[in-house]
Each structure stands twice: as structure tokens, then as C-alpha cells.
Amino acid sequence: MDAAARWLAESQALVESWIRTDMEREEVPGGRIHEAMRYSLLAGGKRLRPLLVLAAGRYLGIRRGALRAWALAVEYLHTYSLIHDDLPAMDDDDFRRGVPTSHRVFGEALAILAGDALLTEAFLCLAREGAVEFAPERVLAAMRVLAEAAGSRGLIAGQVADLGADLHTADLGLLESIHRRKTATLITAAVAMPAVLVGETQAQERLEQFGEHFGLAFQIVDDILNVVGDPRQMGKAQGTDAARGKVTYPALIGLDESRRWVQYHRDRALQALQGHPRADALALLLEQAVERER
Numbered sequence: 001m002d003a004a005a006r007w008l009a010e011s012q013a014l015v016e017s018w019i020r021t022d023m024e025r026e027e028v029p030g031g032r033i034h035e036a037m038r039y040s041l042l043a044g045g046k047r048l049r050p051l052l053v054l055a056a057g058r059y060l061g062i063r064r065g066a067l068r069a070w071a072l073a074v075e076y077l078h079t080y081s082l083i084h085d086d087l088p089a090m091d092d093d094d095f096r097r098g099v100p101t102s103h104r105v106f107g108e109a110l111a112i113l114a115g116d117a118l119l120t121e122a123f124l125c126l127a128r129e130g131a132v133e134f135a136p137e138r139v140l141a142a143m144r145v146l147a148e149a150a151g152s153r154g155l156i157a158g159q160v161a162d163l164g165a166d167l168h169t170a171d172l173g174l175l176e177s178i179h180r181r182k183t184a185t186l187i188t189a190a191v192a193m194p195a196v197l198v199g200e201t202q203a204q205e206r207l208e209q210f211g212e213h214f215g216l217a218f219q220i221v222d223d224i225l226n227v228v229g230d231p232r233q234m235g236k237a238q239g240t241d242a243a244r245g246k247v248t249y250p251a252l253i254g255l256d257e258s259r260r261w262v263q264y265h266r267d268r269a270l271q272a273l274q275g276h277p278r279a280d281a282l283a284l285l286l287e288q289a290v291e292r293e294r
């Protein structure tokens with residue numbers, strides 16, 4: 001295993017232990033709502049977004065412990081979005097992260113509330129710990145990056161456009177703008193926040209470019225896996241997009257052309273890193289994201 005792979009494996013174990021400790025801390029009392037929050041958080045998941053936070057920190061020379069709250073916040077927010085995306089009013093999915101979805105286990109009302117609570121917990125975590133290591137004005141700026149990515153001009157706008165998209169009228173431009181907001185904004189925020197925290201404007205621009213192309217490549221691979229992936233490996237059902245007539249890359253342009261777009265965004269993401277000596281973990285995460293399909 002090379003240095004980046006070892007570093008990523010260690011970081012993943014660190015993120016897992018942070019989530020566990022944070023969700024088991026004294027102030028988080030028992031009860032159904034915390035059980036539901038823990039259920040979805042601890043069901044697994046690749047922890048891609050917190051790993052991107054830490055890998056961007058490595059690129060910038062920030063030690064991992066300083067980014068704990070930021071890594072947790074982005075995973076909490078992401079998990080909320082998955083719980084809500086799976087609800088009957090949205091995608092109505094039964095499996096996620098290899099286990100029954102939150103609403104299948106806890107009922108719809110509690111699943112909605114668990115998502116709401118995780119979204120709130122993300123910002124609580126930052127308000128509580130975010131400023132321990134960084135200047136308060138930078139913390140506010142980085143929190144704003146996360147809030148903008150998650151809000152009605154980012155993630156939620158993407159979801160709204162996704163729900164309204166029609167396979168008969170959609171084109172690639174519309175689909176890319178959905179993917180950009182639904183998936184790439186949070187991935188971009190994950191890599192941009194560490195740069196904002198240390199005021200590295202030029203690095204921030206490069207990381208944002210990396211995040212945008214990473215996010216688009218990642219979502220196109222997700223679209224492809226929904227056609228050809230192994231449900232056991234993915235932890236969720238396959239073929240659901242086609243069954244619902246969803247607008248996806250394979251539905252619009254076929255698998256081969258979709259794979260070419262993955263390659264295009266992968267190359268652009270790598271270019272943005274410009275061979276930086278500390279970009280190894282970011283580059284490896286990108287390769288792993290693209291390789292999921294192979």
C-alpha cells in the first residue's frame with residue numbers, strides 16, 4: 001500500500017471513530033430520534049465527503065484533528081439528504097447503505113425528523129467546535145460555503161430540478177446542471193472549506209475546480225451503476241432510475257458515451273490539482289470514485 005492509500009485508510013478509521021464518539025457523547029440522550037440518527041449514520045457509507053475534507057486539508061497542510069467538526073458536519077448533512085431522498089414523497093427507496101431505509105424502520109415521520117435533526121446537528125457541530133482551531137471570521141465564511149451548497153440554490157435546487165425533469169424534453173445541459181447542484185456542490189464545499197479556513201484563495205479556486213469535476217464524474221458513475229452495478233456492493237437497489245423514467249446520463253446518451261464523460265471529468269479534475277506534491281490523497285479518492293464501475 002502506498003503512502004496515500006495508507007493515509008486514506010487511517011483517515012477512514014478516524015472518521016468512523018469521530019462519528020461514533022460524537023453520536024455517543026453524553027449530551028446526545030437516547031430515545032427514538034437519536035436512535036434513528038445513529039441508525040443511518042452508522043449503517044456505513046463510503047465517508048467520501050469527510051475524506052475529501054481531510055484530503056483537502058492534507059493538500060493545504062492542515063492536520064486532520066483540526067478538521068474534525070468540518071468532516072462530521074459534511075457527513076451529517078449528506079446523510080440527512082439521503083434519508084430525505086429515500087422518502088416515499090421523493091424516490092421511495094427501500095434500501096440504503098445495505099440496510100432498510102430510515103422510513104422503513106422508523107416510519108415516515110421519524111425519518112423526516114431524523115433528516116432535519118442531522119441537518120441541524122451539522123451546523124451545531126460547527127458552531128460548537130469549528131472555531132477552536134481557526135479564526136472566527138474564516139469559520140463564518142466556511143460555514144457559509146456549506147450552507148450555500150446545501151440550500152435552495154445548491155443541493156435542494158438540484159433535487160427540485162431532478163424531480164421535475166422529463167426524459168422526453170431533457171437535454172445534456174439540463175442534466176449537467178442538475179448533477180452539478182445535486183451532487184457536485186456538496187463535494188466542492190467539502191474540498192473548498194479547508195482552503196477558506198486558512199484563507200488560501202488560489203488553492204481554493206483549484207480545489208473548487210477539482211470538486212466540480214469530481215462531483216460530475218462521481219454522479220455519472222452513480223448513474224451508470226444504477227444500470228450495471230451489483231446491488232450488494234452498492235447497498236441499494238439497481239435499475240430504479242430506468243423503472244422511474246429518471247433523466248440520467250445512460251438514459252440520455254447511453255453507457256459508452258456516459259463513460260467518456262466520466263473520463264473527461266476525471267482528467268479535468270486531475271488537471272486542477274496540477275501535480276501538487278500533497279494532492280496524492282485527493283487524486284486517489286478520485287481514482288477510487290471512477291473505478292467503482294470497473
Ligand code: GRG
Pocket residue numbers: 044045046047048080081082084085097155156158159182183218219222
Ligand atoms: C434536501 C429534501 C432534500 C432532499 C435531498 C439532493 C438531495 C436532496 C439528495 C441527494 C441524494 C442523492 C441521491 C444525491 C446524489 C449524490 C449521490 C450519488 C449520493 C450517494 O452518495 P454516496 O455514494 O453514498 O457517497 P454513501 O452511502 O457511500 O455515503
